[in-house]
Amino acid sequence: MARHIVKVSAVVLRTRRMGETSKLVTLYTAEYGKLKVVAKGARKPRSRYGAALELFNEIQAVCYLRDGRDLHTLSDGDASLTHPSLSRDMERLVFASAACELIDSVTLEGESNDRLFQCLTGVLRGLEEVRQAQLEPLFWYFQIRAASALGYRPELVQCVSCRRHPDGSWRWFSAAHGGVVCSRCNAGGAIRMAGESLAFLARLQAIRTYKADVIPSLPQGAEEIRDVLRHFLAHYGGGRGGLRALECIDRLNGCTRVPAASHDRLPAES
Ligand SMILES: [Zn+2]
Numbered sequence: 001m002a003r004h005i006v007k008v009s010a011v012v013l014r015t016r017r018m019g020e021t022s023k024l025v026t027l028y029t030a031e032y033g034k035l036k037v038v039a040k041g042a043r044k045p046r047s048r049y050g051a052a053l054e055l056f057n058e059i060q061a062v063c064y065l066r067d068g069r070d071l072h073t074l075s076d077g078d079a080s081l082t083h084p085s086l087s088r089d090m091e092r093l094v095f096a097s098a099a100c101e102l103i104d105s106v107t108l109e110g111e112s113n114d115r116l117f118q119c120l121t122g123v124l125r126g127l128e129e130v131r132q133a134q135l136e137p138l139f140w141y142f143q144i145r146a147a148s149a150l151g152y153r154p155e156l157v158q159c160v161s162c163r164r165h166p167d168g169s170w171r172w173f174s175a176a177h178g179g180v181v182c183s184r185c186n187a188g189g190a191i192r193m194a195g196e197s198l199a200f201l202a203r204l205q206a207i208r209t210y211k212a213d214v215i216p217s218l219p220q221g222a223e224e225i226r227d228v229l230r231h232f233l234a235h236y237g238g239g240r241g242g243l244r245a246l247e248c249i250d251r252l253n254g255c256t257r258v259p260a261a262s263h264d265r266l267p268a269e270s
Helices: 084-088 088-107 114-129 132-149 197-206 221-236 246-251
Strands: 004-019 022-029 035-037 057-065 071-081 171-176 179-181 191-194
Touching: 004 035, 004 088, 022 114, 035 057, 035 084, 057 246, 071 246, 084 088, 084 114, 084 246, 088 132, 114 132, 132 179, 132 197, 132 221, 132 246, 171 197, 171 221, 191 197, 191 221, 197 221
Parallel strands: 035 071
Antiparallel strands: 004 022, 004 057, 022 035, 057 071, 171 179, 171 191
């Protein structure tokens, strides 16, 4: 079986114990997309990996890839960027975990997507920098960018069907149609949201950076924005838009939310 050695830039998405001393590590790499690697001896006290394989770290990894296999071997890994403040703050930790979980759930092994890699490194760096009130808008921005990187850029301004700008104070968002539909084109199954909430999402979509000086603070109507994005990602993420990490965010916020999958869809306006 062909085996080749590669050096890749990667983010540590997930780690799990393996045997007595090793770790099974899920990496998201710029060059090969998601890779599962075995880091032999990584749990030994004086492992050569040190703390390089901590969650969210950006690392330079040397891997042995085996053609036709899902599981590869890590031969070396050095952290090029760590995110210490993500593990010190519960809310930052939860959003960082949700970002990694989202990438893990919407990707397959070995399919590279450089834009998605940039989304992941961008949001993890941003989550360290922004103020508390910007954390969730930053995560929404990441969700919109990730959807675009996967080829599902939501249309947030014009009706996806007739290209008109919807009027009135309410908008309809249809995950199946990939964005906003006007009341005339809504054939059912769309979620109703306030015009201001949609405008907020459109404003996020127009941003081009994860930096703290451009990410807005949490707006009014956060709940419906959350629901629309979850519904949208559940639709395109193969029904796995319900991220476990986000349930922690709900608990942190002290509210119970309707899961995206069972969202109460409003009928079409007549
Ligand atoms: Zn229309």
